[in-house]
Amino acid sequence: AQTVTQSQPEMSVQEAETVTLSCTYDTSESDYYLFWYKQPPSRQMILVIRQEAYKQQNATENRFSVNFQKAAKSFSLKISDSQLGDAAMYFCAYRSASGADKIIFGKGTRLHILP
Amino acid sequence: EPEVTQTPSHQVTQMGQEVILRCVPISNHLYFYWYRQILGQKVEFLVSFYNNEISEKSEIFDDQFSVERPDGSNFTLKIRSTKLEDSAMYFCASSETSGGTLGTDTQYFGPGTRLTVL
Numbered sequence: 001a002q003t004v005t006q007s008q009p010e011m012s013v014q015e016a017e018t019v020t021l022s023c024t025y026d027t028s029e030s031d032y033y034l035f036w037y038k039q040p041p042s043r044q045m046i047l048v049i050r051q052e053a054y055k056q057q058n059a060t061e062n063r064f065s066v067n068f069q070k071a072a073k074s075f076s077l078k079i080s081d082s083q084l085g086d087a088a089m090y091f092c093a094y095r096s097a098s099g100a101d102k103i104i105f106g107k108g109t110r111l112h113i114l115p
Numbered sequence: 116e117p118e119v120t121q122t123p124s125h126q127v128t129q130m131g132q133e134v135i136l137r138c139v140p141i142s143n144h145l146y147f148y149w150y151r152q153i154l155g156q157k158v159e160f161l162v163s164f165y166n167n168e169i170s171e172k173s174e175i176f177d178d179q180f181s182v183e184r185p186d187g188s189n190f191t192l193k194i195r196s197t198k199l200e201d202s203a204m205y206f207c208a209s210s211e212t213s214g215g216t217l218g219t220d221t222q223y224f225g226p227g228t229r230l231t232v233l
Contacts, residue, residue: 037224045158045206045224091158101148101171101213102160103222 002027004094006106013082014114020067021077021109023092031097034068034075039108040088048090051075053097079111087113117141119225121207127231128197136192136228138207147190148208148222149182151175158206164190165213197232204229 003026013019025034036048051059051068058066063080079086092106120139128134140147149161162172164182181193190209194201204227211219 033220035221042226043204043229044226045208047221047223050221099213101146101163102173103150103158104160105158107157 002029002032002094002096002104004092004104004106006092006109008109009107010110010112012112012114013079015082015084017082018078018080019082019111021079021090021092021111023075023077023106025073025075025092025094027073027094027096029096029098033095033097034066035093035095035103036064036066036077037091037093037105038086038088039091040085045091049077082113084113084115087111119207119209119223121205121225121228123228124226125229125231127233130199130232131196134194134197134230136194136205136207136230138190138192138209138225139188140190140207140209141211141223142188144209144211144223146170146210146213146220146222147182147184148210149192150206150208150224151203152206152227153200153203161192161205163213170213194230197230199232202230202232 005024032053034051038046038048049061065078067076089108089110091108094104122137147164152158162176163170179195183191206227207225208222210222
C-alpha cells in the first residue's frame with residue numbers, strides 16, 4: 001500500500017523568506033501523481049502544485065516549486081518570498097496513475113508566517 | 116473561477132440519526148469523490164462515483180454510507196445511523212476526468228461540512 005509521510009508537523013518562516021516543506025512517500029508503482037494541497041483556516045483544500053512522476057522536470061507555479069527526487073521517493077515544496085496569506089496547513093498527496101481514484105494524503109505540515 | 120460548494124457548512128446531529136451532506140460539483144466535471152478528516156488526523160478517501168455508480172470505495176465506506184446524484188447538479192453523502200466516530204470534516208471533490216496527463220483529472224475540493232455527532 002502507498003503511504004505519504006510528512007515529518008514536520010509545524011514550521012515557521014519569516015515573511016519574504018524561503019521555506020521548504022518535506023514529504024516522502026512509498027510506492028511500488030512507477031507511474032503516479034504527486035500533489036501539494038493547501039488548507040487555510042477557512043478549511044478549503046486548494047491545489048498548490050502537481051507533479052507527474054514520468055516528468056523529470058520539477059513543477060513550478062509562481063512562488064511555489066517542488067524538488068521531485070523519484071529514486072529517493074521525495075517530494076518537497078519550496079515557497080519563495082513567503083507571504084502572510086501562505087499561512088496554512090500543507091498536505092502532500094499521492095495518486096496512482098493506474099486508474100485508482102483515491103488520493104492518499106500525508107498528515108500535513110502547519111506553516112506559520114512571521115511578520 | 117468555478118468551485119465546488121457544500122452545504123451545510125456545519126451539521127450537528129444526535130447519534131443514530133440520519134444525515135445527508137450535499138455537494139454541488141463543478142458543472143463540467145463527471146467524477147465525484149467524498150473524503151473525510153477526523154480532527155487532527157489525515158484526510159481519508161471514502162468513495163468515488165462516476166456515471167451513477169460507485170467506482171471505488173474505502174474500508175471506511177461501509178453499509179451505513181451511501182452516495183447519490185439525485186439530479187444533474189447535486190452529489191450527496193448519506194450516513195444512515197450516525198455514530199460518535201463519524202464526527203469529522205467531510206470534503207466533496209470533483210474532477211473532469213479520472214486519468215490522463217493534461218491535468219483534467221485534478222480533484223478540486225469543496226470547503227467541507229463539519230459533522231458533529233452528539
